[in-house]
Structure formats: C-alpha cells, structure tokens
Amino acid sequence: MKSYKELPSDAGSNIIGQVTAQANRVQKRLTSVKHTVAIMSGKGGVGKSSLTANLATALTLKGNAVGVVDADINGPTLAKMMGVRNATLTYTPAGVKPAITTLGTKLISMDLLLAEDDAPVLWNAHTQKDAFTWRSTMEVSALREFIADTEWGTLDYLLLDLPPGTDRLPNVVELIPNLGGVIVVTIPSEVSQLIVKKSVTMTRDILNVPIIGIVENMASYVCQHCGEEEHLFVTEEPLDDVFQKISLGAVPFDPRLARASDNGIAYLDEHPDAPASKALIQIAEKVQAFFEGEDLHALPVGAVS
Amino acid sequence: MKFLCTDCDTAMKFKDVTRPEQGSVTALFECPDCFTEIAMFLNPSETQMLKSLDLQLGGTNAAAQPMQMVRSQLETAKSDAMPNEVSPETSASETAEGGKCPFTSVISDAFQEAPEPAEPTGPVWTPEALERLDRIPSFVRPMAKMGIESFAKENGHDEITGTVMDAARGNFPAQF
Ligand SMILES: Nc1ncnc2c1ncn2[C@@H]1O[C@H](COP(=O)(O)OP(=O)(O)OP(=O)(O)O)[C@@H](O)[C@H]1O
Ligand SMILES: [Mg+2]
Ligand SMILES: [Zn+2]
Numbered sequence: 205m206k207s208y209k210e211l212p213s214d215a216g217s218n219i220i221g222q223v224t225a226q227a228n229r230v231q232k233r234l235t236s237v238k239h240t241v242a243i244m245s246g247k248g249g250v251g252k253s254s255l256t257a258n259l260a261t262a263l264t265l266k267g268n269a270v271g272v273v274d275a276d277i278n279g280p281t282l283a284k285m286m287g288v289r290n291a292t293l294t295y296t297p298a299g300v301k302p303a304i305t306t307l308g309t310k311l312i313s314m315d316l317l318l319a320e321d322d323a324p325v326l327w328n329a330h331t332q333k334d335a336f337t338w339r340s341t342m343e344v345s346a347l348r349e350f351i352a353d354t355e356w357g358t359l360d361y362l363l364l365d366l367p368p369g370t371d372r373l374p375n376v377v378e379l380i381p382n383l384g385g386v387i388v389v390t391i392p393s394e395v396s397q398l399i400v401k402k403s404v405t406m407t408r409d410i411l412n413v414p415i416i417g418i419v420e421n422m423a424s425y426v427c428q429h430c431g432e433e434e435h436l437f438v439t440e441e442p443l444d445d446v447f448q449k450i451s452l453g454a455v456p457f458d459p460r461l462a463r464a465s466d467n468g469i470a471y472l473d474e475h476p477d478a479p480a481s482k483a484l485i486q487i488a489e490k491v492q493a494f495f496e497g498e499d500l501h502a503l504p505v506g507a508v509s
Numbered sequence: 510m511k512f513l514c515t516d517c518d519t520a521m522k523f524k525d526v527t528r529p530e531q532g533s534v535t536a537l538f539e540c541p542d543c544f545t546e547i548a549m550f551l552n553p554s555e556t557q558m559l560k561s562l563d564l565q566l567g568g569t570n571a572a573a574q575p576m577q578m579v580r581s582q583l584e585t586a587k588s589d590a591m592p593n594e595v596s597p598e599t600s601a602s603e604t605a606e607g608g609k610c611p612f613t614s615v616i617s618d619a620f621q622e623a624p625e626p627a628e629p630t631g632p633v634w635t636p637e638a639l640e641r642l643d644r645i646p647s648f649v650r651p652m653a654k655m656g657i658e659s660f661a662k663e664n665g666h667d668e669i670t671g672t673v674m675d676a677a678r679g680n681f682p683a684q685f
Contacts, residue, residue, distance in 0.1 A: 206518055211511040215538055216523035218568040226563070229573065295591040299575045317579065319587035326584040328560070330532020330553040337554055341561035345578045349563075353575035 229352040230379055233299075237271070237359045239384040239495045241416065242376055244407070246399030248368030250391045251421035254465055255455070255484075256365035257285045259387075261472045262488035264309045268360035271302065273350050274313030275376065276367040277343040278325050283315035287468025291316060299355035307470060312354045314346070344375045351379060361491075370406045377411050385416035385494065387452065392423045400447060416494045417452035419487060424456045426479045452490045455483045512547065514540035521547065523567040529556050530655060536566045632661040638669045 214220075234240070243256045256272060264270045274282040283289045283303065291303035293316050302310040314325055327342050329335035335342070356362065366372050377383055386407045390400045400418060407413050426432070458480040464471035472481050512521035521538040524546065528534070532553030539546045551559070559566065563578040574580075580591060634642065645653050660677040661669050 205515060206513055206520070208511060211513060211520040214510050215512050215521055216568055217510070217564075217566050219564055222564050222568065223562075225573065292589065293591045294594045295575060295580075296594045297575070300591060301594070317583060317586045317590040319585070323585045323587075328582045328584050329557050330529065334532060334553045334557040338557045338561040341558065342578075342582065345561055345563050349576040349579050 226348060226352075227379075230348060233352045233354075233356065234362075234380065237356060237362045239360065240362045240364065240380050240382075241384055241491065242275075242364045242366055242373065242386045242413075243389060244366045244370065244373055244386055244403060245368060245389040246370060246403045247391075247396055250368075250389050250396070251455070252368070252389045253281045253285055253365050254461065255387070255389055255419055255421065255487075256363050257282060257465065258461075258470075258472055258484045259488055259491065260286070260309045260361075260363055261305075261307060261470045262485050263361050263491070264305075264307050265472065266488060266492070268492075269308075269358060271310040271354070271356045271359045271362045272312075273347070273354075273362065273364045274311065274315065275347050275350070275364045275372065277314050277346045278339075279367060280313045280315040280318075280325075282311055282365055283313045284321065284468055285465045286311055287470070289315060289321075289468060293317070296355070299353050302354050302356070305470070307473065310354075310356060310359075312350045340371075344372075344379075347372075347375065348379055370403050373407065373413075374411060377413055383413050385414040387416050387491070388418045389421055390418060391421055392454075397447070404447075404450075415450055416491055417450045418447050419452050420454040422457040423454040426456045426458065452487045453483050455487070456480050510549075512538045512549075514543060514545055516540075516545070517542040519543075521545075526566045529553075532556055534559070534566065631658045632667050632669050632673075634669045635671075637671055638674055641671060641674055 243252050243259075245252050253274075253276070260270050260272050272282060272286070274280045276282075283291070286303075286305050286309065288303035288305055288311055293303065293312070294301045300312070302312045303316055304310055315321075318325070326332065327335045327339065329338075351362075351364075364376060366376065373386070388400055388403045388407070390396050404415060404418075408415050456479050458471075458475075458478055460475055460478065461471045461480055464474060471478075472484060475481055513519070514521055517540055519540055519542045521540050524537040524539040526534060526536045534551045534556045536549045536551070537546055538549065560578075560582060563573075576591070580586075583590070642654060642657075657669060657674060657677045661667075661673050664673075664676070666673050
C-alpha cells in the first residue's frame with residue numbers, strides 16, 4: 205500500500221498552496237510600503253490607539269504618506285478617533301479603498317464595517333460556540349485581509365494599532381516577517397513597567413523584531429492655566445534605566461486630547477502648541493530618525509524628554 | 510489530508526463539497542480508477558476552522574477576492590459595509606442586482622449556512638426513532654438524518670419510525 209509521502213498533494217485541496225497564496229498577497233501589497241510599525245502595550249487602556257492616531261497625524265503633517273491598520277479587530281476604536289466613523293469603504297476587484305481623514309491619512313478598521321459603535325463583532329457560524337472557538341483565527345484572517353486587500357497605494361508608513369497584550373504580535377510578525385519595528389506604550393506605574401519588560405523581551409529577544417522605543421503616556425499633567433507640570437501617579441517610579449535609554453518620550457495627560465479623540469478631531473492640528481502635541485511631534489521625529497538609520501538609543505539619556 | 514483507494518492503491522481525488530448543513534460540511538472524494546466514492550464529514554468546529562482560515566476544500570480556481578473572508582463572514586456588518594465602486598457605465602446593471610458583488614456572493618454562498626426551511630416540512634421523528642438517531646456517531650449523524658428524511662419524503666412517509674429507518678438503512682453505509 206502506498207504511504208502518505210507517495211501520494212500526490214492533498215487530494216486536490218492544495219492547502220499549502222492556498223496558504224502560500226494568502227502570504228504572497230500580503231507581500232505584494234507591502235512592496236509599496238516603506239516602513240511598518242506596530243504599536244503595542246502589555247496592558248489595556250494605556251493609550252495605544254490615541255498614540256497611533258496622533259502619530260499618524262504627526263507623520264502625515266510632516267509630509268509622509270501614512271496608512272493605519274486598526275489591528276484591534278474585536279475592539280476597534282480608530283475610525284471614531286480619526287473622525288471617519290461614517291466613511292464608506294468602497295470595494296473594487298483590485299482592493300478595498302480605505303477611509304481617508306481630512307488630512308489624508310488612510311485607515312482600515314472593523315469599525316468601518318459595523319453599523320453601530322456598540323455592535324459586537326460576530327462571525328458567521330453554526331453556533332456562536334463554534335465561532336468563539338475559532339475567534340482568534342478569524343481575527344488573524346481579518347487582519348491579513350486588512351493589510352493585503354486595502355488599496356494603500358504608496359506609503360511611507362503603515363502603522364498597526366494592536367489589541368492590548370503581546371498575544372497578537374507573533375501573528376503580526378508571521379504576516380509581516382520584515383516588520384520595521386515596535387513601539388511599546390506604557391503608563392508610569394510599577395506594575396506597568398514589569399509588563400513593559402515582558403513586552404520588550406517578547407519583541408526583541410523572542411520574535412527578533414526591533415524595538416523603536418517606549419512611549420510613556422499620561423506621565424504628567426500640564427496645567428492649562430499656569431503651564432505647571434504635575435506628576436499624575438503618586439506612586440510613580442521613574443522608568444528603569446534600561447527603558448530610559450529606549451524612551452521615545454513622555455506624553456502628558458491632556459483632557460483636550462481625550463476630548464479630541466472622542467470627537468474625531470486631530471488634536472495635533474487643533475492644539476499644535478500644547479505640551480502633549482510637542483511631545484507627540486518629537487516622538488514622530490524619532491520614529492523617522494529610527495528609519496533613517498540614526499542610532500536613537502545611543503542618544504544621551506537627557507536628550508530624551 | 511490524503512485518501513488512498515486501498516483496492517486500486519490509487520490516490521483519491523477531490524470531487525465535490527456541500528454547503529454546511531447544520532454547521533457540517535461534506536466533501537466527496539473519488540478513486541480515478543474504480544470510481545469508488547467516499548464522503549468525508551467535517552464537524553461544525555472543523556468546518557469553522559476552515560472558514561476562519563479562509564481555506565476552501567478542493568482548492569480554488571478563482572482568484573481570491575479582496576477581503577472575501579470579512580465580507581462573507583461578518584454577521585454584524587452594516588448593510589452597505591463595502592459597496593462596489595460604481596462606475597458610470599456599469600451602474601445600471603449593478604443597481605439592478607441590488608449592488609451585490611457577483612464575486613463575493615459566489616464565495617460567500619459557498620461557505621454560508623444553507624438556509625433553514627421556512628417551516629418544518631419534513632417528516633416527524635418518533636421518540637423511538639430519535640433515540641436510534643442519537644446512537645449514530647455524531648460525525649455522520651447530520652448526514653444520516655438528512656438521508657433518512659429525504660428517503661421518508663420520497664417514499665411518502667410523514668412519520669419516521671424504526672421501520673422507516675430500517676428501510677432507509679439499505680441506502681447508507683453507516684450502521685444505525
Ligand atoms: N495623553 C492623554 N491625555 C488624555 N487622555 C488620554 C491620553 N492618552 C489616552 N487618553 C485617553 O485614555 C483612554 C484610553 O486610551 P486609548 O483608547 O488610546 O488606549 P488603548 O491602549 O488603545 O486602549 P485598549 O487597550 O482598550 O485598546 C481614551 O479615552 C483616551 O482618550
Ligand atoms: Mg486601543
Ligand atoms: Zn479504486
């Protein structure tokens with residue numbers, strides 16, 4: 205009797221061929237994208253999506269062609285934050301045309317497919333139990349389609365806003381083997397720093413993806429009346445030395461930033477002189493410098509603030 | 510997955526795949542030498558796995574359509590989530606079809622659950638017959654159930670009893 209190896213292919217399904225074709229589609233689309241950046245955090249709610257939206261705006265204002273993938277398939281927020289919640293994605297056989305902000309940033313997000321802000325993402329299945337079992341596989345497929353099937357055109361930067369935690373990063377690396385780098389967002393509390401350590405280890409040491417740097421969000425509060433800067437966290441510990449060396453900057457808490465996000469207004473464009481805007485612009489400059497080959501992490505610690 | 514016809518020592522070839530019935534897909538394979546057919550049943554979880562990976566049993570000749578998985582599988586999408594780009598020349602015919610993409614409808618149909626019949630028109634199962642049905646291995650049960658029901662309909666039985674099952678049995682390889 206013939207053995208497995210002696211039989212040709214898999215009875216005609218060519219599963220390997222199908223998987224390869226899927227990967228090739230991603231690669232083909234990314235040939236016109238210069239740099240891919242994943243925005244990640246160990247914990248939820250630390251400001252990844254806000255940073256992604258603002259970084260996209262900053263890079264766009266600097267003259268870059270920027271695309272954003274809301275890789276938080278199950279908890280999308282970017283369409284609202286970037287003010288394109290009501291945009292319609294149009295479909296052509298060549299790809300799906302993304303939403304475009306007033307400044308020209310392109311976005312693809314699950315948000316844009318859902319009828320209501322509170323509509324859950326439910327997948328077709330015989331029973332929802334079957335759907336839940338395969339949910340994360342569905343999410344990775346959806347992410348693959350978002351990257352591969354959006355008509356990005358030529359981009360300088362493609363930013364990916366990941367869901368909280370480090371779980372999705374390995375999938376992203378599988379989809380984008382030459383991922384340009386990862387930005388880790390954190391808030392200054394001890395527990396958060398422990399989680400940052402894990403994220404850094406996971407990214408750099410296990411997945412071998414470069415860390416562009418760490419962004420410390422909501423580290424301080426700048427009084428809108430007197431301009432005085434206050435620290436927000438009473439138990440605040442300074443970033444560990446190791447992290448300080450790879451810090452891209454600290455973004456102060458600004459209620460106007462939260463409000464701008466809620467209203468889908470570009471905070472940077474609206475309040476260009478606010479301390480948080482300045483910090484965000486500096487971060488964007490450091491991201492550019494990273495890709496222009498400057499050794500960011502060799503900068504003296506004091507230069508990063 | 511590969512299949513061998515042990516009589517001919519020949520690799521079986523994929524022949525056809527059904528749409529999911531009660532979440533379960535059936536694929537048919539055939540021996541190119543003796544034309545023996547076998548059916549492979551995927552349970553709902555296996556069917557869902559293929560769906561979530563956007564893989565087609567039997568391969569696919571059609572080039573993948575943009576976002577075909579999301580477009581066909583998202584239950585909670587707004588109705589006009591991704592309208593076709595309407596070019597002036599084609600707009601008339603496209604609106605006639607309600608703007609539905611001809612490609613994706615084919616693709617989504619292939620993996621969409623077969624619609625439930627509007628009202629239960631099938632024969633009624635007696636408790637005794639149902640109990641016997643339950644003893645059939647779960648992976649062949651949906652197929653067997655459908656087979657028995659269509660046998661009953663074809664032969665004019667309104668009720669499926671043990672006797673009807675015995676009569677239908679000859680038509681099936683599975684023991685029940
Ligand atoms: N620097 C800031 N100043 C004021 N508000 C902020 C700042 N950064 C983030 N926020 C607010 O904090 C909330 C959480 O931010 P965001 O949604 O960006 O976090 P996230 O890390 O993406 O969350 P999730 O893990 O749920 O995806 C939002 O309401 C946002 O507007
Ligand atoms: Mg978020
Ligand atoms: Zn044979």
